Amino acid sequence: AAMRHLPYFCRGEVVKGFGRGSKELGIPTANFSEQVVESFPSDISTGIYYGWACVGNGDVHKMVLSVGWNPFYKNIKKSVETHIIHTFKDDFYGEILSIVIIGYIRSEKNFSSLESLILAIQEDIEEAKRQLDLPEHLKLKEDNFFHLPEGKPVNH
Ligand code: ADP
Ligand code: MG
Numbered sequence: 236a237a238m239r240h241l242p243y244f245c246r247g248e249v250v251k252g253f254g255r256g257s258k259e260l261g262i263p264t265a266n267f268s269e270q271v272v273e274s275f276p277s278d279i280s281t282g283i284y285y286g287w288a289c290v291g292n293g294d295v296h297k298m299v300l301s302v303g304w305n306p307f308y309k310n311i312k313k314s315v316e317t318h319i320i321h322t323f324k325d326d327f328y329g330e331i332l333s334i335v336i337i338g339y340i341r342s343e344k345n346f347s348s349l350e351s352l353i354l355a356i357q358e359d360i361e362e363a364k365r366q367l368d369l370p371e372h373l374k375l376k377e378d379n380f381f382h383l384p385e386g387k388p389v390n391h
Contacts, residue, residue, distance in 0.1 A: 237280035237339040244380050245315075246333045247271030249290075252316065253306060260349075262356055264301065264316035265290075265332055272315050275302075281313070282342040285363035288319045288334045289381050296321040299356075299363045300336055303343055320360060335375050338366055 245267075252266040281302050288298035297320040305314035317334055340359050346352040366372055 237282065237284075240276045240279055241284075241336055241338065242286070242375060243276075243279075243336040244334075244378075245271065245275075245336070246331060249328055249330055249332050251328060252314075255306075257316075257318075260353055260356075262318050262353075264318050265327070267315045267317075267332070269312070272305075272313050275313065275315065279313075280339065280342070283340040283359050284336045284338060285340060285359075285366055286335050286337040287367070287376050287378075287381070288317050288332060290319070290323075290327050290332055291330050294321075295376050295381050297363055297367045298334060299340070299359050300334065301343075318356075318360075320364065333381055335378060335380060337372055337375060 247267045247270065249265045250268045252264065257264045279302060281304065284300045284302065286298055286300060287295050289295045298317050299320070300315065300317045303314050303316070304310040305312045317332060340362055344355065346355065367376075
């Protein structure tokens with residue numbers, strides 16, 4: 236069920252999240268606006284995915300993505316957050332983030348400690364890096380989707 240919609244192309248504005256302190260953990264997550272999240276297939280599985288991401292018309296980088304429940308809306312709405320596997324000089328709130336979601340890593344889990352959460356995320360990142368080096372996944376990095384003129388947010 237998690238794979239049915241993949242690959243999934245998505246583009247939209249990066250907005251302020253709800254300050255869960257992702258950046259303090261060393262794993263900032265760029266949050267999509269509510270509008271983008273609403274356009275997602277409603278039956279897409281929550282959990283952790285991997286794929287490619289690009290800010291504005293910058294370079295395309297590996298990413299891990301979490302689809303979860305949005306605490307700000309009392310967990311009735313989903314949140315979609317992208318951690319780009321790249322070190323940026325500055326924040327990019329308000330910019331257009333383009334992503335293609337390619338594969339599913341795991342479902343959402345509860346962790347008994349912060350250390351085990353961080354460890355799991357580091358493993359997700361390593362898994363994403365390995366997967367994205369496969370030729371069939373590298374292909375999508377070159378997809379025209381990332382080279383189109385920037386403009387209106389597009390979902391498809
Ligand atoms: P918020 O709760 O506002 O989402 P985070 O702590 O999750 O705050 O930080 C996310 C922000 O950090 C992004 O919106 C972006 O502007 C910035 N950022 C810097 N580097 C990255 C990165 N590698 N991946 C994702 N976001 C990043
Ligand atoms: Mg965030």
